[in-house]
Amino acid sequence: MNSAAQVAFDLILRQARVEGRQALADIAISGGMIREVSDHVRADSEHELDVEKMIVSPAFLQPHIHLDKVGTLPLLGRNSSGTLAEAIEILHRIKRSSTEDEVAARAGVVIRQAVLSGTTRIRTHVDVDTVGGLVPLRGVVQAAREHADLCEIQIVAFPQEGIIRDPGTAELMDAAMSEGGSVVGGMPHWEAEEPAAREHIDICMRIAQRCDADIDMHVDETDDPGSRTLDILIDATSRAGWQGRVTAGHCCAMAAWPDGYASQVITRAAAARVNFVTNPATNLLLQGRLDGEPRRRGLPRVKELLAAGLLVGCGQDCVQDGFYPFGAADQLQVALILCHAAQLSVPAEIDDALASIRHAAARIMGVRGYGIEPGCAADLVVVDADDMHEALRLQANRRWVIRRGRVVAETSITRTVNRGNDQSPGG
Ligand SMILES: [Zn+2]
Numbered sequence: 349m350n351s352a353a354q355v356a357f358d359l360i361l362r363q364a365r366v367e368g369r370q371a372l373a374d375i376a377i378s379g380g381m382i383r384e385v386s387d388h389v390r391a392d393s394e395h396e397l398d399v400e401k402m403i404v405s406p407a408f409l410q411p412h413i414h415l416d417k418v419g420t421l422p423l424l425g426r427n428s429s430g431t432l433a434e435a436i437e438i439l440h441r442i443k444r445s446s447t448e449d450e451v452a453a454r455a456g457v458v459i460r461q462a463v464l465s466g467t468t469r470i471r472t473h474v475d476v477d478t479v480g481g482l483v484p485l486r487g488v489v490q491a492a493r494e495h496a497d498l499c500e501i502q503i504v505a506f507p508q509e510g511i512i513r514d515p516g517t518a519e520l521m522d523a524a525m526s527e528g529g530s531v532v533g534g535m536p537h538w539e540a541e542e543p544a545a546r547e548h549i550d551i552c553m554r555i556a557q558r559c560d561a562d563i564d565m566h567v568d569e570t571d572d573p574g575s576r577t578l579d580i581l582i583d584a585t586s587r588a589g590w591q592g593r594v595t596a597g598h599c600c601a602m603a604a605w606p607d608g609y610a611s612q613v614i615t616r617a618a619a620a621r622v623n624f625v626t627n628p629a630t631n632l633l634l635q636g637r638l639d640g641e642p643r644r645r646g647l648p649r650v651k652e653l654l655a656a657g658l659l660v661g662c663g664q665d666c667v668q669d670g671f672y673p674f675g676a677a678d679q680l681q682v683a684l685i686l687c688h689a690a691q692l693s694v695p696a697e698i699d700d701a702l703a704s705i706r707h708a709a710a711r712i713m714g715v716r717g718y719g720i721e722p723g724c725a726a727d728l729v730v731v732d733a734d735d736m737h738e739a740l741r742l743q744a745n746r747r748w749v750i751r752r753g754r755v756v757a758e759t760s761i762t763r764t765v766n767r768g769n770d771q772s773p774g775g
Pocket of ligand 1: 414566
């Protein structure tokens with residue numbers, strides 16, 4: 349840095365590959381925002397980072413995870429049937445005994461893992477019910493506060509046990525929305541009958557209207573072709589004028605619906621601008637458990653949703669809990685699983701998979717100023733690859749992660765092939 353020159357920027361990334369640009373670019377940042385992207389930024393900065401011709405992407409987003417449940421697997425007994433119902437039953441035990449500090453500690457581990465993998469914004473569902481009360485919510489609020497410098501966290505007040513079948517939950521959801529919840533959750537298919545599912549959705553919509561909040565529900569997370577709560581949610585969205593503000597997560601029954609019915613619902617979802625989030629890792633593992641072959645895969649019809657112009661995000665859902673024993677909170681891993689699960693393989697489809705953890709997820713989560721251009725937030729991930737398709741294929745190292753213009757994580761990996769003394773090919 350030339351000490352005589354005026355420092356114009358906080359940070360300049362030099363020699364970056366940026367999607368849509370032929371030449372390498374410099375990215376200049378100040379006040380947490382991108383100010384300039386050009387072939388060469390002629391100014392000084394507080395810090396400079398030579399990113400060595402690696403690809404720089406806007407940081408990833410996590411549109412669907414359950415931070416209150418992560419890391420509970422070692423605390424639970426075995427899920428012997430492997431079904432969702434048994435998983436929920438086992439979870440009750442842990443929900444009753446958890447403390448806010450214990451929830452915050454488990455959530456914190458996964459938040460830091462997510463940041464190391466290039467994610468700086470997370471939308472988490474948090475159980476709100478009469479089993480655990482507001483303890484899970486308060487624990488996640490604590491974790492969000494403790495990690496505010498690394499990651500922005502949106503909290504969805506999620507009635508995991510149902511609302512009608514768990515009296516007192518509607519009041520707890522109201523309380524959750526004033527204690528840190530910013531999005532209204534739901535789980536209508538968990539109610540005993542369809543009228544109760546309708547009432548469940550109406551209650552959620554009323555809370556959303558009162559709080560001027562978006563909605564993000566668990567919808568039809570079952571293999572039952574008779575589960576049709578997405579249809580009810582679409583109606584409620586249009587009636588309330590909440591178009592563009594409602595997200596339907598999971599939507600596993602869509603895989604079991606007859607084709608004609610599915611295509612009608614997708615057309616209506618497009619008219620109501622309902623957004624979708626698929627969670628392929630967990631649902632590939634949980635759904636179709638009782639099927640013979642052919643086995644239902646438990647995914648929404650991703651290609652059809654995209655073809656209808658709908659936003660499709662992709663979430664991790666679970667990390668090492670009673671539903672799912674894996675999960676690294678790594679959105680590049682999740683996007684690769686989506687490619688396999690939804691058969692996204694040609695370049696435009698791979699772009700869609702990448703959008704599901706980037707631009708589409710940003711729109712679903714209501715994030716403005718997402719991208720690599722002046723005026724966008726300086727939340728970036730530098731990936732050790734030439735382009736994002738290679739990054740996805742190779743699950744390439746996230747060399748640096750930048751949050752609001754500050755390097756918040758870095759990972760160095762050294763890999764060597766040893767050829768012995770003879771360095772000739774084949775030696
Ligand atoms: Zn979920």
